[in-house]
Amino acid sequence: MNDVKKIRRNILIFAIFCTICGWIGYLIDLSANRAHYENIGTNIDEGGSLGLILWLISPMICTIILRTFGGDGWKNAGFAPNLKDNKMMYLISFLIYPTVTLTVVILGTMTGGIRFLNANITIKTYIGILFVQIATQFIKNIFEESVWRAYLTNQLLKLKLSDLKIYLLVGFIWWIWHLPYIMIFLSESEIYNVLPVGRGTFFLIGFIVVTCWSVMYTEIFRITKTLWPLVIAHTMEDAVINPLLLMGILSVEKSQAIFFSLSVGIVPTILYLTVGLTIRRWRKKQEQSQVAKL
Structure with a gap:
């Protein structure tokens, strides 16, 4: 089997495995008499179910299997930090979510779409919680980004697909993994707190959002060839937004x-x-400059 066929086969296995495991997790919970998911919540530390845990770790399990036994290997797997030539991209990754969140909060406050509620929480308290969140979310996002960027995006790039196809495939596979989470594990009240719509509508909106995010994540990975800036970006997303x-x-x-x-x-x-x-445009200019030097 040539490399292209092997990569395509393994990506298909990965997508199917990650999707099915969520539903298997649901059946496990049903057999354990845990069908009332409104009481499960999304925090494992607060009593998340066995099925939810299986759903969370299934992409990592599949990645390890495919790298070890499926022929994908561990060489150039995106774990090297590549810091020397990518300091600016590391800084950008750190600043993206805080900057966008601050911009949205300012615009939302100006239009009445966002209101500040708790004036008793000081900046010092928020920063303290922010650092705790960064420490905990950083560990979690190592596992996530080693799957979605260091494995899935990395493998898709080897197929020499168009940029649009890569964005759509990463977004689709990344989000279809969320299907059992959105439709079963996540309670209706938690969905409503984010957006006042039904599960199906929320899932469709989420796909659009994740696909747009995939442009940013994919481009950062293409430039740096490492998962660590994405771990930082993803960590800042969780750490900045969740406490607010x-x-x-x-x-x-x-x-x-x-x-x-x-x-x-x-x-x-x-x-x-x-x-x-914008990052994509930057990458394209870098590539053109390198070609011109040859």
């Missing part, structure tokens, strides 16, 4: 959540897509 909402520091008005939801709103999604396309 979970601690009740601010609230997004339901009538304007489609625009200003910090996770899936139109405004932040457009900003993230703009960042991704």
Whole structure:
């Protein structure tokens, strides 16, 4: 089997495996009399189910199997930091989510779409929680980005597909993995707190959002050839946004959540897509410059 056929086969196995494991997790929970998912929540430390844990770790399990036994190997797997020539991209990765979130909060506050609720929480308290979040989310995102960027994106790039196909495939496989999470594990109240829509609508909106994010994540990986800037970016997303909402520091008005939801709103999604396309333009110029030197 040639390399292209092997890569295509393994990507298909990866996509199917990750999708099926979520539903297997659901059946495991059913057999354990845990069908009432409104009581499960999304935090494993607070009693997440065995099925939810299986869903979370299934991409990592599949990646290890395919790298070890499926012929993908561990060489050039995206774990080297490549810091020397990518310091600027590391800095950009660190700043993307805080900058976009601050921009959305300012715009939302100006239009009445976002309100500050808890004035008793000081900046010092928020920064303290932010650092705790960074420490914990960093570990979690090593596992995530070693799958979605260091493996999936890395393998798709080897197929020499067009940029658009790569963005769509990464976004589709990344989000289809979320299907059992959205449709079963996530409670309706948790969905409503993010966006006041039904599960199906939320899933479709989420696919658009994740595909736009994939432009940014894919382009950073293409330039740096390492997962670590993406681990940093993903960590900052979780660490900056989660405390603002979970601690009740601010609230997004339901009538304007489609625009200003910090996770899936139109405004932040457009900003993230703009960042991704700007980085893509930067990459293209670098490639043209390298060709001109030859």
